[in-house]
Amino acid sequence: MEPRQSAVLGNVLNPAYVPNFLEDYPRPMSLWHRFHNALVHIGFALYWRKWTIVPLIQKEISAQFPELPLLLDLERNVSLSLLNSHFSMNTPLPLLPSQVEVGAMHCRPANPLPQELESWITGAGSSGVIYFSLGSFARSSTMPVQYRDLFIQAFRRLPQRVIWKYEEELEDVPDNVMISKWLPQQDILAHNNVKVFITHGGLLSMQEAIYHATPLLALPIYGDQPKNSMFIKNSGLGDFLIWEELTVDMIVGALTKILIDPKYKENVLRMSLSMRDQPISPTELAVFWTEYVIRHKGAPQEEGLAAASFRESHKSRKYGELVHYMFVATGSDTLGPWGKNASKFLKAKDSSGLVKERKFTCKYSPDPAFVLMVAGASIADPVDVATIIGHHLVRIRQGFFPSNKRGKPSGLYY
Template identity: 70%
Template sequence: MQVVTLCVLAAALAGQATGGLLPPERPYKILMLLPVGSKSHRNVFLPLAEALTDRGHKIVMLTNLPPASKNPNIMEINHDLPYMGNATQNMFDKGKKSGRCLGDFKYMLPFIAKELYKVPAVKKLYDKRKEFDLIVVNHMLNEVSAGPGGKMYIPKQPGRGGNKPPPPTQPHPPSFCPQIAYPFVHEVPFITVATPGMDHCQSAVYGNVLNPSYAPNFMVTFPLPMSLWHRLKNTFMHLYIPFFWRTWAVVPAVQKEISAQFPHLPPLLELERNQSLTLMNTHFSIATPVPLLPSQVEVGAMHCRPAKPLPKDLESWLDGAGSAGVIYFSLGSIARGETMPPEYRQAFLEAFRRLPQRVLWKYEGELEGVSDNVRISSWLPQQDVLAHDSVKVFISHGGLLSLQESIFHATPLLVLPIFADQPKNAMFVENSGLGRMLVWEELTADSIVDALTDIITQPKYKENVAKMSASLRDQLTTPQERAVFWTEYVIRHRGAPQLRCPGAQISWVEFLMLDVMGLLLAALLLLVFILRRLVKTVSTLLFGNTAKTKKE
C-alpha cells in the first residue's frame, strides 16, 4: 500500500515538474455565455472549451452564431435572435463613422436584455443554471450593432422615427456590458474571459485600478513614455468610458429591464463584483506590461498552435514562389473583401501587379483584373499559411487574433486598421518595429508597394517579430494549461474567494483614500487653529501689558 502511495505521489510530482495537470477530481459541467459576440470572440472560447473537454468536462455554450465545433462534449446553443446575429456588414462604411456618438447603445442593449430571456432555450438554461459547476461569461459584448443585412436594429423610441435604423455606428464600441448575462450568475461561481485582453474598466472592477500615466485604455494607445498631452487624453478616456457605460447611459437602462424580469435579483454591478477570475487574451510579451492581481490570468494567444499540413495544391503554389516569396492578404472574418471600396481594391490590384512576389488574397466574391501572381480564395487556413517559410509579410486589418497569430508564427505585418481597437493594434505594430501601418484614406498603389518592399527587404522587421515570437513562446506552461488550471481551481475551491482583492469591495471614495485625506486635512486645520490660538494666548500673557503701555 505504501509503495502504491509513493508511486502516485511520484507521478504527481513528475506531472507538476513537467508542467502537466493532474487529473480532475471529477467531470465538471461548465456553461459558457456568449449571447452577443463575433466569430473572433468564439475563437477565443473554443480552445478553452476543447481543452476542458480533453479533461473529461462537458461544455454548454450559448451563442448568437451557428455551431462551429464538432466536439461531442461541446453543445452550442444558438438563441436565434435575428438582430443579434453575425450578419454581413460593410465594415468600411462603419469604420468611417467610428467617431459617432455611442448613444444608440443605450437603447439597443436594454432591448436585447428584454428579449433575450424570452427565448425558450435561454429560459431553460437559466432555470438549470445551478446545475453547472461554473459559468464562464464573455466580458465584452461587441458586434451588437449587427442586425439583418448588417444594419443596426434599434427598438422604437420616442422621437426616433419608429423602428427605422439610424445610420450604422461603430460596430466595436467599448461595449463592455456583460451585465446582460449576469442574471445567470446569481449564487453561482463564475469567471470571465476578456477576449480583447486587458481592459482598464474590468481591471478596476477587480480592485486593480491601472495608472493612466502609462497603462493604455482599451481603444487608443500612445507612444511610451507618454507626453503630458497624451497622459491627459488617456486619463480622460480612463474616466469617461466607465462613466458613460456603467454609471450614466447603458448599465442603468439595462438594469431597468433586468429588474423588471428579475425583481429579486441584486443589482447587476453588485453581481459583477462576485466574479472569481478573468482569463485575459493578452501576454506581457505582446502588450504593455502592467501589474496584475492573482485573479487576472494572462492566456494571450491561447488559440495559436503549430502549423498543420497545407492542402497539397496550396503548398505547391507557395513553394513555387521561389526566393521572392509570398504576401498573404486577409481582412479577417468580418470585413469582407467584396465590401472594399473600388478605389482601394484597384490600388491593391495595381500594386500587386507591380510586385515580384506572389500574393495569396482571402477575398469573398468575384474579382476582375487579377494579375497572374495573385491567387484568390474565400477561405484559407491562416495559421498554416503564416507558418510557411515562403510567406514574407501579412497584410492585415489589425484584429487582435490575427496580430497574435502573426507574432506567434514570426511573420511581419502591414496593417490597415478599419475600426475599434485595430488602430491601437496597428500603432503597436509600428512602434514595436513588427511592420508598417497604412491609412485607408491615403492608400495608393505606390504607398502599398513602398511599404511592402520596405518590410520585405529590411531585415529589422523579421528580426523584431522573431524576437517577440520567441518571447511569446517562452512560457513555463501553455496558455491553454493555465486557462484550464485556473478554471478548475475556481471550481475546486467553490468560487475561490481567496483570489478576490479587498479593493473590489470598497467605494471609489475609500479606494482613493479621500475620506482619510479629508480627515487629515481637517486635523491639520484644527492643529493650525489651535496653534494660532495658543500663540495668541502666549503673546498676550507675555507682551500684553507692554503692548498696552506703548499704545498709551
C-alpha cells in the same frame, strides 16, 4: 484589459502609465498624454457603463429575468479574469492573482496545408508570398472600389505571389494573385515562404502573426486596430497605412520595405520566441486557474482589495488630490520653470474646496494658458462619476505644456 473592470476587482490601473484600450502614447507619457489618457479612462467608463451599452443590456435582461441581480453587481462577484494579453506583446501591468494572462491561447502549431495552397506557396520560389486578409468581420468584398483597384494595381507590380481572402468573385485579377472566400490563416502564416501579412490590425490576427513570426502591414479600420497598428510599427514588427491616404506607390513601397529589410523578421521572431517561452501553455494555464477557483469555492483569498470594493478603497481620495497626484511634478526640470508654481496653483483651494482660476504664462510659449479645476468630490464608484464630469471642469489650451530643458515634451518621469 478594461480598466474599469480591473478596478472592480480591486486593481486600479493608473492612467499616468497604463494606456487606454483604444490608444497608445509615447513612453514616457507627457503631461498632456496622461491628462488625455485619464479623460478617455473616465469618459469610456461613462459611455459604456452609464449611458449606452450596459444600460441597454440591463434593460433587456431585467425584462426577461427580473429576479437576476444587476450586471454590475454580478461583475463585483467575479472570482477570476482570464486576460487576452501577454507582457511580451502588451504593456506590462501589475496584476492580481485573480487576473491571469492567457494571450494567444487560440494560437497553435501549423497543420498541413491543402495541396493547392501548398503548391501555390512553394511555387513562388525565393520571392515568397504575401497573405492579405481583413478578418472575419470586415469583408474584403465590401471594400470601396477605389481601394480595391489600388490593391489590384499594386499586386500587379510585385514579383511576389499574393493570397487574398476575398469573399466574392473578382474580375481582372493579376496572375500572381489567388482569391479565396476562406483560408486556414494560421497554417498559411506558419509557412516559411509567407513573407508579409496584410491585416486590418485585429488583436487575434496580430497575435497569430507574432506567434508564427510573420511581419505585418496593417490597415486599421476601427476599434483597437489603430492602437494595434501603432504597436506593430513602434515594435518594429512591420508598418501600417491609412486608408484615406492610400496610393499604389505607398502600398508597393511599404511591402517592399518590409520584404527587403531583415529587421522586421528578426523583431517578430524575437517577440514570438518570448511569447512562446512559457512553463505551460496559455490553455493549460486557463484550465488550472479555472479549476483552482472551483476547488477553493470561489477562491476568496485571491480577492484582495476587491472585497472592500472600489468605493471603500477610494472613499477618502478627493478628485482634486487625484488630479494633483497624476499631473503635478515636484521638480522644475520635468514641468519647466513653472513646475513649482503649478503645484502651488493646484493646492490653492479655498474653504469650499474650489480651486481658484489662476492665469500664468509659460516662458516657452507666448500664449497664456489656464486651468480651472474643481476639487472636493469623492470618487465613489467605478461607474458613478457623472457628477465629476458634470461639476468638475478641466480645460487646457494648446501650448500649455512647454518643452523641458532637454527638449522633450513636458511630463512626469517616475
